[in-house]
Amino acid sequence: MNEVLASTLRKAVYERLDYLDRLVNEADLPSRASLADTEIARLTAAWRSLLANHEPDERGRCRACGGWRRRRPHPCSVWTTAHKNLIVVDTRSTPTTGRHAAASCLPTAG
Numbered sequence: 001m002n003e004v005l006a007s008t009l010r011k012a013v014y015e016r017l018d019y020l021d022r023l024v025n026e027a028d029l030p031s032r033a034s035l036a037d038t039e040i041a042r043l044t045a046a047w048r049s050l051l052a053n054h055e056p057d058e059r060g061r062c063r064a065c066g067g068w069r070r071r072r073p074h075p076c077s078v079w080t081t082a083h084k085n086l087i088v089v090d091t092r093s094t095p096t097t098g099r100h101a102a103a104s105c106l107p108t109a110g
């Protein structure tokens with residue numbers, strides 16, 4: 001992919017995320033419910049596809065991260081980001097940097 005296409009792709013994805021954020025924050029309840037019907041399925045499919053590309057190989061290393069000589073150990077940053085955003089209950093109310101950041105990444109009970 002050349003630089004122009006990569007930039008266009010990146011811009012389009014960020015614009016879509018901005019659009020969804022605006023809907024979540026500004027739309028009325030029926031509109032948000034409608035959004036959930038379509039966008040949650042799309043987002044879970046996107047996460048599954050992304051995570052499938054980063055599944056560990058037979059040696060416990062990410063199939064996508066790292067160079068051809070040395071793959072990164074699993075879990076890679078994609079999996080830790082998924083865990084942080086999908087499993088941790090409320091990342092907005094917990095620190096994401098600093099000495100308490102690691103505690104916010106712990107799985108929740110239940």
Ligand SMILES: [Zn+2]
Pocket residue numbers: 053054062063064065076077078079
């Ligand atoms: Zn990876």
